[in-house]
Amino acid sequence: MSxxxxxxxxxxxxxxxxxxxxxxxxxxxxxxxxxxxxxxxDTSQCGACVVHxxxxxxKSCTMLAAQADGAEVATIESxxxxxxxxxxxxxxxxxxxxxxxxxxxxxxxxxLDLVNVNSNPSEREIREWLEGNLCRCTGxxxxxxxxxxxxxxxxxx
Amino acid sequence: MSDTGIGASVRRKEDxxxxxxxxxxxxxxxxVDQVHAYILxxxxxxxxxxxxxxxxxxxxxxxVAVFTSEDMAEVGGIPCGWQVHSKDGSAxxxxxxxxxxxxxxxxxxxxxxxxxxxxxxxxRDAAESIFVDYDVLDAVVDMQAAVTDGxxxxxxxxxxxxxxxxxxxxxxxxxxxxSNAHHVSRLDLVNNRLIPNAIEPRCAIGDxxxxxxxxxxxxxxxxxxxxxxxxxxxxxxxxxHKLRIHAPxxxxxxxxxxxxxxEEIIVTWAAGQINRPVKWTAxxxxxxxxxxxxxxxxxTVELAMDADGKFLALRASTLxxxxxxxxxxxxxxxxxxxxxxxAGQYSTPVIYCEVKAVFTNTVPxxxxxxxxxxxxxxLLERIxxxxxxxxxxxxxxxRRRNFIQPSEFPYQTPVALIYDTGNxxxxxxxxxxxxxxxxxxxxxxxxxxxxxxxGIGISSYIEACGIAPSNVVGSLGARxxxxxxATVRVNPTGSVSVMTGSHSHGQGHExxxxxxxxxxxxxxxxxxxxxxxxTDRVPFGMGTYxxxxxxxxxxxIVNAIDKVVAKGKKIAAHLLETSESxxxxxxxxxxxxxxxxxxxxxxxxxxxxxxxxYPLEELEPGLEETAFYDPKNFTFPAGTxxxxxxxxxxxxxxxxxxFHATDDFGVVINPMIVEGQVHGGLVQGIGQALLEGCxxxxxxxxxxxxxxxxxxxxxxxxxxxxxxxxxxxxxxxPLGVKGCGEAGAIGAPPAVINAVLNALSEVxxxxxxxxxxxxxxxxxxxxxxxx
Ligand code: FES
Ligand code: FES
Numbered sequence: 001m002s003x004x005x006x007x008x009x010x011x012x013x014x015x016x017x018x019x020x021x022x023x024x025x026x027x028x029x030x031x032x033x034x035x036x037x038x039x040x041x042d043t044s045q046c047g048a049c050v051v052h053x054x055x056x057x058x059k060s061c062t063m064l065a066a067q068a069d070g071a072e073v074a075t076i077e078s079x080x081x082x083x084x085x086x087x088x089x090x091x092x093x094x095x096x097x098x099x100x101x102x103x104x105x106x107x108x109x110x111x112l113d114l115v116n117v118n119s120n121p122s123e124r125e126i127r128e129w130l131e132g133n134l135c136r137c138t139g140x141x142x143x144x145x146x147x148x149x150x151x152x153x154x155x156x157x
Numbered sequence: 158m159s160d161t162g163i164g165a166s167v168r169r170k171e172d173x174x175x176x177x178x179x180x181x182x183x184x185x186x187x188x189v190d191q192v193h194a195y196i197l198x199x200x201x202x203x204x205x206x207x208x209x210x211x212x213x214x215x216x217x218x219x220x221v222a223v224f225t226s227e228d229m230a231e232v233g234g235i236p237c238g239w240q241v242h243s244k245d246g247s248a249x250x251x252x253x254x255x256x257x258x259x260x261x262x263x264x265x266x267x268x269x270x271x272x273x274x275x276x277x278x279x280x281r282d283a284a285e286s287i288f289v290d291y292d293v294l295d296a297v298v299d300m301q302a303a304v305t306d307g308x309x310x311x312x313x314x315x316x317x318x319x320x321x322x323x324x325x326x327x328x329x330x331x332x333x334x335x336s337n338a339h340h341v342s343r344l345d346l347v348n349n350r351l352i353p354n355a356i357e358p359r360c361a362i363g364d365x366x367x368x369x370x371x372x373x374x375x376x377x378x379x380x381x382x383x384x385x386x387x388x389x390x391x392x393x394x395x396x397x398h399k400l401r402i403h404a405p406x407x408x409x410x411x412x413x414x415x416x417x418x419x420e421e422i423i424v425t426w427a428a429g430q431i432n433r434p435v436k437w438t439a440x441x442x443x444x445x446x447x448x449x450x451x452x453x454x455x456x457t458v459e460l461a462m463d464a465d466g467k468f469l470a471l472r473a474s475t476l477x478x479x480x481x482x483x484x485x486x487x488x489x490x491x492x493x494x495x496x497x498x499x500a501g502q503y504s505t506p507v508i509y510c511e512v513k514a515v516f517t518n519t520v521p522x523x524x525x526x527x528x529x530x531x532x533x534x535x536l537l538e539r540i541x542x543x544x545x546x547x548x549x550x551x552x553x554x555x556r557r558r559n560f561i562q563p564s565e566f567p568y569q570t571p572v573a574l575i576y577d578t579g580n581x582x583x584x585x586x587x588x589x590x591x592x593x594x595x596x597x598x599x600x601x602x603x604x605x606x607x608x609x610x611x612g613i614g615i616s617s618y619i620e621a622c623g624i625a626p627s628n629v630v631g632s633l634g635a636r637x638x639x640x641x642x643a644t645v646r647v648n649p650t651g652s653v654s655v656m657t658g659s660h661s662h663g664q665g666h667e668x669x670x671x672x673x674x675x676x677x678x679x680x681x682x683x684x685x686x687x688x689x690x691x692t693d694r695v696p697f698g699m700g701t702y703x704x705x706x707x708x709x710x711x712x713x714i715v716n717a718i719d720k721v722v723a724k725g726k727k728i729a730a731h732l733l734e735t736s737e738s739x740x741x742x743x744x745x746x747x748x749x750x751x752x753x754x755x756x757x758x759x760x761x762x763x764x765x766x767x768x769x770x771y772p773l774e775e776l777e778p779g780l781e782e783t784a785f786y787d788p789k790n791f792t793f794p795a796g797t798x799x800x801x802x803x804x805x806x807x808x809x810x811x812x813x814x815x816f817h818a819t820d821d822f823g824v825v826i827n828p829m830i831v832e833g834q835v836h837g838g839l840v841q842g843i844g845q846a847l848l849e850g851c852x853x854x855x856x857x858x859x860x861x862x863x864x865x866x867x868x869x870x871x872x873x874x875x876x877x878x879x880x881x882x883x884x885x886x887x888x889x890x891p892l893g894v895k896g897c898g899e900a901g902a903i904g905a906p907p908a909v910i911n912a913v914l915n916a917l918s919e920v921x922x923x924x925x926x927x928x929x930x931x932x933x934x935x936x937x938x939x940x941x942x943x944x
């Protein structure tokens with residue numbers, strides 16, 4: 001048995017026949033070959049898989065592809081335009097907000113949703129927002145700095 | 158200092174791909190015609206396997222093959238890379254570690270069978286229909302119980318659960334010093350078992366090319382050549398020229414991706430069986446049950462002092478958990494990476510350490526960030542604090558009184574190591590100043606006003622990095638050399654590719670190593686690429702662990718560069734029609750000092766590859782050099798950490814109020830990256846101290862088997878840090894570097910626990926084991942009040 005799912009991924013209409021139990025993250029990684037979205041756990045705890053669905057951050061391991069039918073999905077691959085990094089990406093790079101890079105796409109996509117709702121977040125607000133994102137490498141110190149700098153840069157644009 | 162040379166906080170090359178989601182991790186790869194492997198694992202800690210019925214699974218939709226150990230009869234066991242000898246001279250017990258269970262399962266998660274299918278879900282569905290007839294046996298979980306007479310054996314052919322009973326130091330001299338001591342402080346402690354939890358789960362893809370007989374394994378490894386050697390020579394019997402190991406971008410390791418794992422063997426072997434690529438990716442719950450765990454020591458430690466608080470002798474006795482099988486480097490962790498560190502920063506004249514390594518029905522335990530050194534530092538810095546309290550001394554005074562002094566280097570410790578350099582008081586002073594140690598009393602009073610208990614804790618750690626001189630480790634039981642290799646390839650138009658045996662899985666080698674090359678060759682940072690992680694591309698190297706990359710891998714690069722420069726001088730001498738001894742190399746130019754004669758590095762490179770005007774009779778064309786560097790000694794980073802906590806006595810919650818780290822890593826190549834390494838290490842150390850603990854129940858079920866149950870540090874659990882450095886240069890490598898990857902995880906736990914106990918001393922609590930969870934702290938306060 002399979003179902004047809006159609007959605008807009010990074011501005012492009014896509015459609016595919018998938019097993020109904022296909023997770024959105026697998027649809028993105030395997031069917032769409034958008035491997036920037038990662039899988040770090042099986043209990044919806046780590047946030048490596050965060051993408052935007054209709055403009056809000058969502059753990060794509062926690063949603064079926066079929067549930068995203070008709071939605072607009074944005075992944076980390078959508079941010080840089082013509083090789084020009086998004087200010088939040090640039091902020092992570094400038095502030096050493098990543099080491100192995102595995103949590104990074106999820107961190108950046110979460111951070112962008114934070115800035116959507118709070119354009120000038122404090123350290124505490126950032127730390128609390130990252131409740132659903134695990135990083136084992138950075139100790140969070142530089143992620144917090146990156147998000148602060150990214151938010152600032154975004155408000156200047 | 159140039160803005161891309163040694164000492165500059167250069168932004169990382171690797172980040173351009175990572176922030177765009179363009180990294181290439183193993184699971185991002187999908188090979189044409191691949192099948193998916195699902196591994197059926199034991200649900201029991203200890204059971205005899207009477208029979209396995211795979212017939213239903215074989216008939217499952219999309220199933221390509223099902224294998225059990227019977228199918229793998231030709232395949233060897235998973236080898237151990239280090240042999241420790243007991244006090245009586247006997248070799249450690251080394252039972253077979255089968256790839257798939259042979260007649261018995263020995264921990265929850267032990268692989269039993271593998272299903273290959275067209276999709277991952279088909280493989281998983283089919284695995285559910287495998288029927289295994291288990292005869293459940295008593296599980297050996299607790300280490301103390303495991304070593305008592307009559308305990309069930311994890312391995313019938315060993316007959317006891319003791320893997321080895323090891324000792325280091327002059328026991329008689331220590332006993333004598335204890336009998337004459339003014340005071341003896343004593344402490345029983347547990348170094349809690351941890352699960353490493355790199356955020357990228359392990360993944361392995363096996364590939365076989367029937368036409369050439371070539372096998373390829375793409376894997377999440379910190380050391381591809383080690384895997385090639387172990388799997389090729391000891392498990393599958395494949396010659397090395399027919400086996401390529403490729404470890405692309407790897408999402409964190411912390412030690413857990415050093416080891417050779419069953420799944421790597423399964424996918425490689427199975428690819429040869431079915432002549433199709435085979436892919437396996439761990440679920441996080443599989444990671445919990447199959448990645449090697451860390452720590453897990455139970456220790457008694459005693460410190461003997463004279464009336465002035467001068468240390469006379471130290472004695473430590475430890476039970477160290479090996480888990481069900483010996484993982485690759487497991488035996489050396491509680492011995493040569495632990496006992497040898499027990500002098501710490503102190504001039505304790507005699508030390509004795511004994512370690513019993515114990516088999517239990519749990520996941521194998523091996524090196525995890527720090528590996529032995531956190532355990533040594535924890536017991537030492539805890540007992541030093543107990544000693545200070547016993548003697549009524551300030552935590553800093555007792556340390557100063559016992560520090561090895563700068564004038565005493567090189568310093569021979571009583572536990573085998575020779576420290577080359579250090580200045581422990583300098584780091585202590587800086588840490589105290591940065592943390593306003595003197596102002597603690599005021600802050601404590603303010604906390605008290607608010608109904609909180611405030612405490613301050615110090616830890617002055619040392620560690621040994623840059624493992625290690627091959628002849629030394631060989632004499633201690635290592636079954637490999639521990640050098641590193643590098644090839645510096647100057648391309649005809651002057652760009653440089655460096656092939657290194659070190660592996661980067663977050664450390665930023667592509668940047669720091671390029672900084673070293675840029676500085677040494679005086680060439681543009683952007684024209685240098687660092688290549689790692691592929692046995693077909695890099696020379697035979699030992700990989701990354703033990704904070705060895707810059708000290709050992711970096712030195713190999715420097716030595717190869719020296720050879721390039723030496724050859725460049727010969728070429729320049731020819732082109733400039735002068736003698737080689739007249740040529741000097743500076744800022745990317747071969748020059749004859751005092752003249753205007755000069756050749757740029759790029760001109761020399763071109764001449765080497767287009768040798769029209771070239772001393773072909775004496776010199777080969779080309780400009781590419783390889784160096785293998787075998788370290789002369791370990792390096793010894795050291796520092797002092799000051800942690801301040803606030804405890805809520807009503808809830809038992811501990812909050813880190815501030816954390817100040819001062820480290821001496823020798824010369825720092827990239828301060829930004831080094832600070833990041835310290836931050837990450839600190840949070841793993843704070844995680845161990847306050848949050849993380851691997852728990853098994855009495856039947857050997859893993860209770861902390863997911864992120865719902867195992868408390869990973871999150872952003873709200875930790876503060877921002879103050880990180881500073883002092884510098885004494887390593888004396889035995891050309892860069893003067895020591896290594897920084899593990900320090901945070903080594904130094905932090907005792908600083909945190911000393912701070913918590915300092916806070917709780919007000920309410921009568923004198924001892925507490927990690928993790929100091931709210932429940933434990935709350936209970937300790939209640940117990941102290943009751944007594
Ligand atoms: S993979 Fe989605 S939360 Fe971990
Ligand atoms: S950078 Fe490695 S997990 Fe965050």
